[in-house]
Structures are given as C-alpha cells and as structure tokens.
Amino acid sequence: MIDREQVLHVARLSRLELSDDEVGRMATELSSVLGHIEKIGELDLDGVPPTSHVVEVANALRPDVPVECLPRDVALSQAPAVQDGGFLVPSPQAAA
Amino acid sequence: MSEITALTAKQAADAVAAGDLDPTELFEAYRTRAAADELNAYTWVSEEAPVADGTAGTPLAGVPLAVKDLFCTEGVPSQSGSKILEGYLPPYTATVVAQLAAAGAPLLAKTNQDEFAMGSSNENSGYGPTLNPWDRARVPGGSSGGSAAAVAGGSAPWALGTDTGGSVRQPAAMTGIVGLKPTYGSVSRYGMIAFASSLDQAGPLTRDVTDAALLYSYMTGRDPMDSTSLAHPDSIALPTGDRLDGLTLGVPEALTGEGVEPGVFARFEETLKLAEGLGATIERVSLPHTEYGISAYYVIAPAEASSNLARFDGVRYGKRVEASTLLEMYTKTRHDGFGDEVKRRIMLGTYALSSGYYDAYYGKAQRVRTKIAEDYKNAFAGVDLIVTPTAPSVAWELGAKSDDPLSMYLEDLFTVPISLAGLPAISIPNGLSDDLPVGFQIAGPAFSENRVLSAAYALEQAIGFDGAAAAGRNQG
Numbered sequence: 001m002i003d004r005e006q007v008l009h010v011a012r013l014s015r016l017e018l019s020d021d022e023v024g025r026m027a028t029e030l031s032s033v034l035g036h037i038e039k040i041g042e043l044d045l046d047g048v049p050p051t052s053h054v055v056e057v058a059n060a061l062r063p064d065v066p067v068e069c070l071p072r073d074v075a076l077s078q079a080p081a082v083q084d085g086g087f088l089v090p091s092p093q094a095a096a
Numbered sequence: 097m098s099e100i101t102a103l104t105a106k107q108a109a110d111a112v113a114a115g116d117l118d119p120t121e122l123f124e125a126y127r128t129r130a131a132a133d134e135l136n137a138y139t140w141v142s143e144e145a146p147v148a149d150g151t152a153g154t155p156l157a158g159v160p161l162a163v164k165d166l167f168c169t170e171g172v173p174s175q176s177g178s179k180i181l182e183g184y185l186p187p188y189t190a191t192v193v194a195q196l197a198a199a200g201a202p203l204l205a206k207t208n209q210d211e212f213a214m215g216s217s218n219e220n221s222g223y224g225p226t227l228n229p230w231d232r233a234r235v236p237g238g239s240s241g242g243s244a245a246a247v248a249g250g251s252a253p254w255a256l257g258t259d260t261g262g263s264v265r266q267p268a269a270m271t272g273i274v275g276l277k278p279t280y281g282s283v284s285r286y287g288m289i290a291f292a293s294s295l296d297q298a299g300p301l302t303r304d305v306t307d308a309a310l311l312y313s314y315m316t317g318r319d320p321m322d323s324t325s326l327a328h329p330d331s332i333a334l335p336t337g338d339r340l341d342g343l344t345l346g347v348p349e350a351l352t353g354e355g356v357e358p359g360v361f362a363r364f365e366e367t368l369k370l371a372e373g374l375g376a377t378i379e380r381v382s383l384p385h386t387e388y389g390i391s392a393y394y395v396i397a398p399a400e401a402s403s404n405l406a407r408f409d410g411v412r413y414g415k416r417v418e419a420s421t422l423l424e425m426y427t428k429t430r431h432d433g434f435g436d437e438v439k440r441r442i443m444l445g446t447y448a449l450s451s452g453y454y455d456a457y458y459g460k461a462q463r464v465r466t467k468i469a470e471d472y473k474n475a476f477a478g479v480d481l482i483v484t485p486t487a488p489s490v491a492w493e494l495g496a497k498s499d500d501p502l503s504m505y506l507e508d509l510f511t512v513p514i515s516l517a518g519l520p521a522i523s524i525p526n527g528l529s530d531d532l533p534v535g536f537q538i539a540g541p542a543f544s545e546n547r548v549l550s551a552a553y554a555l556e557q558a559i560g561f562d563g564a565a566a567a568g569r570n571q572g
Contacts, residue, residue: 040395078414
C-alpha cells in the first residue's frame with residue numbers, strides 16, 4: 001500500500017535519513033498500520049466538525065506585560081556549537 | 097529501613113507531620129533503595145537528601161517524588177528516554193514538578209520510559225527496558241513503566257507519569273498499583289517534553305487511591321505558561337466512603353470478553369458483582385464510535401508527534417552528528433538520535449499530514465474524535481461512571497510484541513478512546529490472573545475526579561488487593 005518511493009518522499013519531508021534496510025521495513029510496517037487506520041473510511045462523517053480542543057477554552061490570554069526571559073548564555077548552554085552569541089550550524093550549501 | 101518504605105505516601109506524610117519520622121531519614125531510605133534498583137526503573141537518582149527545613153510544615157511533608165524522565169527538571173538530566181537528548185540539562189523545571197516541590201515533595205529520581213512516551217512496554221527506551229517487579233522476565237507496561245516499576249517495587253513512595261493514550265493507567269495495571277489520568281487541561285503541560293499535545297496529561301502513579309488523590313490535589317491549576325490549562329472547578333478531596341449507593345456504572349455494550357484474556361475478564365466481572373454488593377447499579381452503555389478509537393489515535397498522535405519532534409535537529413540542544421551541510425546535519429542527527437518506534441511514528445504522522453492525504457487521514461480522524469466525545473457525553477447522560485478492564489492482557493514477556501507494532505497498538509483499546517475525549521480515568525489493582533496483576537478502569541465526565549476517586553476508593557477497600565510482598569516492596 002505504501003511503496004519505497006513514498007517512504008523516501010516522507011523521509012525527506014521528515015528530515016530523516018533512513019538506511020536501505022530501514023526503508024524496506026518502514027514500507028511493510030507503515031502499510032500494516034495504515035491498513036488498520038483505513039477503518040475510519042467506513043464512517044460517514046459529513047457535517048461532523050473536527051475536534052480542535054477537548055475542553056472549552058477560548059482565548060486564553062495573559063496580560064500584555066513584559067517579563068524576564070532566559071538569559072542568552074543560559075539559552076545557549078545546551079547547544080552543540082555556539083559562536084558570537086548564537087547557535088552555530090553548518091552552511092546550507094555544500095562546501096565547494 | 098524497610099518499615100519506612102512500607103508506609104504509603106500519606107502515612108509517611110502523616111508520620112513526619114506528627115514528628116514521628118525525620119524527613120531526611122525518609123528521603124535517605126528511598127534514595128538508598130532507588131540507587132540499588134535492579135529493574136532499570138531510573139535514569140537518574142538524587143545523590144543527597146534536600147535540606148529538610150525546606151519541607152517543614154508543608155502539606156506533603158517531604159515525601160520524595162520520582163518523576164518520569166520527560167519532565168524538565170532544572171540542572172537534572174531530562175532525556176525523555178531518547179538518545180537524542182542524552183545528558184540534556186534543562187534551564188527550567190516543569191510547572192507540575194515545581195508545584196509538587198513547593199507542596200513538600202522533593203525530587204528523588206527520574207524514571208525510565210519509552211522514548212518520547214511512544215510505547216506500551218518500556219522496551220522502546222534508549223536506555224534499556226525497565227523490568228516488571230512481579231516477574232523480571234516481563235515488561236512493566238508503558239510508557240510510564242519506570243514510574244510504575246519504581247512505585248510497585250517500593251523504591252519510590254509515589255511517582256509522576258504522563259498519559260497520552262494509556263501511559264499511566266496501563267503500566268499501573270500491569271504492576272498492581274493505582275494510576276490516574278486526569279481531565280485534559282487540569283494539570284499544566286509546561287515543561288513536559290511533548291509527544292501529542294492535544295492528548296498529553298500528567299498523572300500520579302501510587303500505591304493506593306488515597307495517595308493518588310493526595311498527589312493530584314497539588315498538581316491541578318491554571319498555568320499562564322500553558323494556554324490549554326484551566327482551573328479545576330472542584331477542590332480535590334481525599335476519598336472516604338466505602339459504599340457505591342446511588343451510583344450507576346456503565347459497561348460498554350461491545351465489551352463481551354472477546355479479545356480480552358479470560359483471567360482479566362473474569363476479574364472484571366467479579367468486581368462488577370462486588371460493586372453491586374456495595375449498592376451500585378450496572379447498566380450497558382452504547383459507545384458506537386469507540387471501536388474506531390485506535391485508528392483515529394494512531395493518526396492524531398503521530399501527526400502531532402511529527403510536528404513536536406521537528407525541534408530535535410541538532411541545533412539548540414541534544415545530540416548533533418557533524419556533516420558538511422545543514423540538511424545533512426539534520427537528517428543524520430535524526431537518524432542516529434531517534435529509535436525505531438519514534439522514526440515509525442514520525443513517518444506515519446508526516447505521511448498523514450502530507451499534501452493529498454491530510455483530509456483522508458488527519459481531517460477524518462479529528463472528526464472521529466468528535467463522534468467519540470459525543471458518544472461519552474450521551475453515555476454519561478444515563479450513567480455516572482464507565483468501567484472496563486484497563487488493558488486486555490497481563491504483562492507480557494520482554495520481546496513478545498516487539499516485532500509487531502500493530503499488536504502493541506491494539507493493547508490500548510480500552511484507554512485510548514477516553515484520552516481522545518479528554519476525560520479522567522483511573523486504574524486500580526483488580527486481583528491477579530496467572531499470578532500477574534490486572535487493572536480495573538473507572539472513567540467519568542470531564543472534571544469528575546472526585547467522583548472517580550470516591551468510587552475507586554470504595555472498590556479498592558472491597559477488592560482488598562495487597563501486592564506488596566509479591567512485588568518485592570517489603571524487602572530490605
């Protein structure tokens with residue numbers, strides 16, 4: 001039901017590298033779970049509103065008052081790489 | 097020392113308040129046991145007792161608390177059972193953990209769990225499976241399996257877990273203890289490492305119903321940091337009554353024993369008779385859409401997870417696999433950091449949300465969710481509470497279901513629909529089947545925790561379950 005091509009497409013969307021072996025396994029396992037999920041296709045759900053929230057909460061706003069936030073050094077303290085007070089990442093482009 | 101750890105949390109708190117027990121000695125008794133734990137129930141254990149003065153005069157009197165790994169605790173490893181967060185030290189503490197510490201329950205330890213709370217057996221932990229104290233060849237349930245094993249085995253007086261589709265109730269059932277999944281929104285989710293935000297809810301795992309009520313009573317409250325939280329309309333009382341007069345318990349029409357282990361179903365029917373003996377009326381209720389619960393859940397929960405777990409990308413915290421481009425850094429970090437089940441759910445959720453499939457899967461599942469919530473609303477017009485077994489089987493052997501994700505998902509049959517409707521439910525010990533604990537689940541309308549806890553208490557007294565010895569709780 002879901003083939004290798006689709007698995008690779010979804011893996012790209014998920015920013016997830018999969019080994020060749022994982023692609024094959026994922027196709028089988030996802031097909032089995034999706035097969036069960038198909039069950040909801042039996043239901044006539046025309047006109048039924050989708051649930052967005054199970055308990056009634058509308059417009060939960062806090063007062064618009066500035067409060068302290070995490071200090072920069074604390075926010076950066078768990079980062080794998082830091083430079084000039086920011087998170088350091090590799091370039092989006094491959095090195096020439 | 098074994099005498100101290102034989103006390104329930106409430107008894108220990110009372111003993112401290114009366115001056116008969118030193119809170120430092122209490123903490124040390126548990127700290128020693130937790131540090132010597134052989135069940136792999138913990139991912140971190142405190143190295144020293146907190147200053148006792150800090151808890152003097154507090155309502156929870158210094159009774160220590162074990163906390164599931166996924167709650168952020170400032171300066172203490174919080175990894176949600178995942179290698180992608182190995183060694184992560186959060187800069188802040190989850191609201192509910194801070195609230196309980198302020199009420200006098202200091203942090204004893206962090207407990208093992210399925211990675212990002214995805215699983216029903218604790219076998220999906222990046223830090224090795226937790227073992228069931230009743231039989232170490234078996235799983236303790238999940239995903240709060242570490243919390244359950246800790247409380248059942250007696251190395252913690254009580255523990256916090258989280259329940260998304262049954263992750264407090266099912267491990268409680270499989271280890272012979274009490275687990276409460278509160279009404280969605282009644283406990284702040286701030287500082288819980290998110291799995292499925294519209295379902296996740298923190299709940300207590302305790303030795304008895306009184307302890308569950310006591311811990312929950314200090315967990316509730318609206319938190320400005322969680323816009324889905326709201327104030328509980330009731331103050332939570334410790335239950336006292338031993339009768340069920342005037343209460344009507346609903347049993348789902350579809351629950352006939354099919355698909356449930358015979359021993360589990362027999363205990364359930366015996367407890368229904370006990371309930372009648374206590375004055376309750378039993379009625380069948382129709383919940384026509386709950387059979388679609390698992391299908392809807394395994395769209396909604398992975399969809400939300402695929403979005404929540406996008407933040408683990410090697411940039412701000414946790415693991416990073418070095419690579420020459422940003423994209424490659426993302427994909428390699430996520431490949432190495434996530435375990436198989438988490439990858440499966442990210443893929444499932446991304447697929448269900450992807451262009452061309454959104455309406456067929458996610459849109460439809462959210463409509464099924466509305467129908468399930470309506471089913472419960474209609475049922476609760478006629479009955480006060482709805483009861484089922486907590487899980488269809490007792491704890492299984494390690495590895496028995498690992499190769500078949502779908503069969504593991506189907507274990508959540510009785511717990512998932514209640515989660516989709518956001519309702520409160522408790523699992524209490526309901527005797528044994530094949531010498532292993534069985535759970536009895538009681539669900540009520542939103543914010544009916546006092547009613548749920550009262551009925552659970554009355555049944556607990558009538559069932560008279562005592563699993564302390566079999567779970568090894570009283571050993572030195």
